[in-house]
Amino acid sequence: MRTFVLRRLLQLVPLLLAVIVLTFVLLKLAPGDYLTTLAENPQVSAATLDAMRHRFGLDRPWTVQLALYLKNLVLHLDFGESFSRHQPVFAVLREGLLNTLLLAVAGALVTWGLAIPLGAWAAARHNSAVDRALSLVAFVGLSVPEVLSGLVLLMLAARTGWFPVGGMRSLDWETLSLGGRALDLLRHLALPALVVGLVPLASRMRQMRASLLDVLRLDYITTARAKGLDERTVVMKHALRNALNPLITLFGYTLGSLLSGSLVAEIIFSWPGLGRVTYEAILSRDQYLVVGSVLMAATVLVAGNLVADLMLAAADPRVRRD
Amino acid sequence: MGRRNAILMGLAAVLVLGGTVGASSGQPLREPMREPGVPGGRFVIGVTSDAKTLNPIMSNETSSSMVSDRLFTALTEYDNVAQRLRPALALSWVASADGRTWTWHLRRGARFSDGHPITSEDVLFSFAVAYDSTLHQSIYDLLTPHGQRLHVTAPDSYTVVTRAREPHALMAEAVGSLRILPRHVLERAWRAGRFSSSYSVGTPPESLVTSGPWKLKQFVPREKTVLGRNPYWFGVDARGRRLPYLDELVYLVVPDQNTTVLKFQAGEVDGIDDVKAEDYGTLARNQASGGYTLYDLGAALTSNFFWFNLNTVKRPGGRKPVGAPYADPVKYAWFSSRDFRRAVSMAIDRDAITRSIFFGEGVRNWSLMTPGYRLFHSPRTTAPDYDLPAARRLLARIGFRDRDGDGVLEDARGNPVRFTLKTNAGSTRVQIANFVRDDLARVGIRCTVAPVDFNTMVNNMREDFDYDALLAGLGAAVPPDPGMCGNFYRSSGLSHFWNTRQVRPETPEEAGVDSLFGELLRPAPLAERRRLSARLDQIVDDQCWVIWLPTMKVELPVRNRFGNVQPTILPHRLLWNIETVFVKPRGRR
DSSP states (O other): OHHHHHHHHHHHHHHHHHHHHHHHHHHHHSSOOGGGGGGGOTTOOHHHHHHHHHHTTTTSOHHHHHHHHHHHHHHHOOOOBOTTTOSBHHHHHHHHHHHHHHHHHHHHHHHHHHHHHHHHHHHHTTTSHHHHHHHHHHHHHHHSOHHHHHHHHHHHHHHHOSSOSSOSSOTTGGGSOHHHHHHHHHHHHHHHHHHHHHTTHHHHHHHHHHHHHHHHTSHHHHHHHHTTOOHHHIIIIIIHHHHTHHHHHHHHHHHHTTTTTTHHHHHHTTOOOHHHHHHHHHHTTOHHHHHHHHHHHHHHHHHHHHHHHHHHHHHOHHHHTO | OHHHHHHHHHHHHHHHHHHHHHHHHSSOEEOOOSSOOOSOOEEEEEESSOOSBSOTTTOOSHHHHHHHHHHOOBSEEEETTTTEEEESSEEEEEEOTTSSEEEEEEOTTOBOTTSOBOOHHHHHHHHHHHTOTTTOOTTHHHHSGGGOOOEEEEEETTEEEEEOSSOOTTHHHHHHTOBOOOHHHHHHHHHTTOGGGTTBTTSOGGGOOOSSSEEEEEEETTTEEEEEEOTTOOEEOTTOOBSOOOSEEEEEEOOSHHHHHHHHHTTSOSEESOOOGGGHHHHHHTHHHHTEEEEEEEEOSOEEEEEEOOOBOOSTTSSSOTTOBSSOHHHHHHHTOHHHHHHHHHHOOHHHHHHHHSTTOEEOOOSSSOTTSTTTOOTTOOOOOOOHHHHHHHHHHTTOBOSSSSSSOBOTTSOBOEEEEEEETTSHHHHHHHHHHHHHHHTTOEEEEEEEOHHHHHHIIIIIOOOSEEEEEEOOOSSSOGGGGHHHHSTTOTTOGGGOSOSSOSSHHHHHHHHHHHHHTSOOOHHHHHHHHHHHHHHHHHHTSEEEEOEEEEEEEEETTEESOOOOSSSSTTTTTGGGOEEOOGGGO
8 A cells, every 4th residue: 555655656756747847838839928918018118128038037948947947946846936926936826725725625515515415316216306306407507607606696695795795704804703713714615615516516416326326226236125125225325335436536536626626716706716826827927836836736636636546445445455 | 170181181192292293204295185084994995916016116017016106105106186296205306407417305204114214325225226137127117218227316315316318308207206115124135136026925014114105914815905004104184194094905806807896886895996898887877875986087098909010020030031021012012001091090980889899988099198198188189080981982092992893892903902900819809809890891891800819919019020900009108198108109119019119210200200209208398298299199190000999988986985085097096095085974974
């Protein structure tokens, strides 16, 4: 087991290196650079632009820029400085990362908290009105874009005052007690988590349903039923546990995409997360910030897959034997 | 007896208070305002992005400068209502007879937010930093009139002298625009080469020493920036009470503009700086019930236009010889015809664009000096406007006819008149470009709209000149003066888009513009400079080098419970006088 984890961690090194080089090449292939954004300012002259380009090192060939970046990264663990913020990349990304994880985890709770029971219910009542109604609701949820559901929920919040209109904390956060802060955060979290969570709900629900249906067709279930067990025990006790195995793998993989799934919700709900930083960095060609956030996303993805494998190994003894 | 004592104590308190204010402020600045206010309260403005840096020298976009300009004062401030300079740290200034030497008398008793006095040393330091070639920021051009650095000296602690080789019309604006930084805090970092990252957004609030009305209370990345009162600032109201009135100024980050409007309607935001035209209607309707006013600020400072690619190769070594046009020679022949450009301008129905894209909230505009530039906008300046029959006649006169009856004109040699209009994707410009396409189809010109990435567009218009026509715009000039737009007017300029960075003017008209612009930079009375500016624009419009499109009107909402609110079209629209804004007591609302 330990060698397995170690091997996976070592694989991370060439992978991240490839991610850095690829991101760099893509950034350089795209036209323009950080200073292009100054183009609509009538006051900046060509000489000033050239001098600024020199200051940021953008006048050197990209191979030199990449070599310098790698050198600083390996020798000093220095992720470079953001052009626009004049701050170390790591400092810019750190806080956004935690906020994004918070939203993503809350979204995942919504997804899985609804998907497993609803999917199981639909499978148990296979082809009934309940099953069809759930499918309909799930697919409507899947088809409504996040932008729309987000804005509709925000309008509801603005009209009723039940929830704050976006943001992560109230302005008076600093004056609140610990309990007050937790409550405040939950109130702010509810709507964006719902929007983030509803998107993958349909597919997770269908997967749960399909998986349970597969299991329900197996011989041992027939045996259990023939023994005279009531349907509830058959489904809940005998079928559900086995049906969950493929979903555990899926759950692990969702961990990997935690950082990337909530960009739209972050923007609509003014959620101070990582997605927006990355998005703004890409638009403004803040290159080291882009590379830094891509690196972070890649690391989380690999870590998520590792966790997925470990979880599966824990749940299914057959996997452990290999 | 108790009462008499109370009066005496009250008197003593007044004396003590008066004493401290007098001793620390010396020569306070009396801020112009409509009505004196009362201290306290909080103003929340919704912004789409947080500040990237709090260092005024390093910032080069609005989201940063709208914060750092509140934190740091300059020798002068701009009075957005009067549209002229007014004293700030400088009590007064005087130019020598030849206009080259300017003497600036600083306010005595001015202090930074840590109580340290502000003296000429700090002004010298700020100049040294701004002129540091290793930093080289975008403010550099403003601070180098005629491309040359000023020679700055300080004869004593409260006098600064700037010398230039030539006089310049905007000398006071240039010198006055430099934000003053604390030498005693930042000099060490600057000498160690760490200036660019000093006063970044990660700076602990207590160590950010400011010279302006506000100081930093809290910065929460991507959530909010909170400014508090700088107790040492030198601004006072008519009663001698220290400004700012408000306890807190909060910049609440709301990246999506739809959300901002919802937040405003829910009462979580007190004012918005930037609203989409499509929201004007809703906001106007709910004014009474929502307890706010939607201020109509008139035409924006941003102009929209498109132009044809007349760029020629300037440097040898490329695929084409020096002097050859970048555009296809057939198209270049059309584009360089003034009559063709005029006919195109006459084919555009500008009012239709205003109606559909700006929801009626726009004006026709014929110059970089939009009606928003009150001092320099010339209402008489116009370019050829919408007139379909005249456009058709003009095209026929230069030999453009539909020879094969396919609905598209052909030039005298039989080439169909077709071109591509590029603009940046994901903006209202694409919609405007579609209107241009439909309008041109009506006179038989086939125009194809090509939305491209913003950076690609900039690259096309500045580096590879790979386009037929391009639709873009230019933003606000600060100070609001045509003298700031040299990059556009001058044939050598980077934003002289239709043929940028000419070694020497390639047409007699451009030579005329260059010399007029030179005159515009010489110190002269306003009336004379307005006349020059209007003449400049008349040449540009007569030549139709750019085809002007309408400019959007700006409206923004602010809650009625605040006093002294005077939003202006000049930046920063809502915040320029925020130190005089106050929360009205209940009886006065």
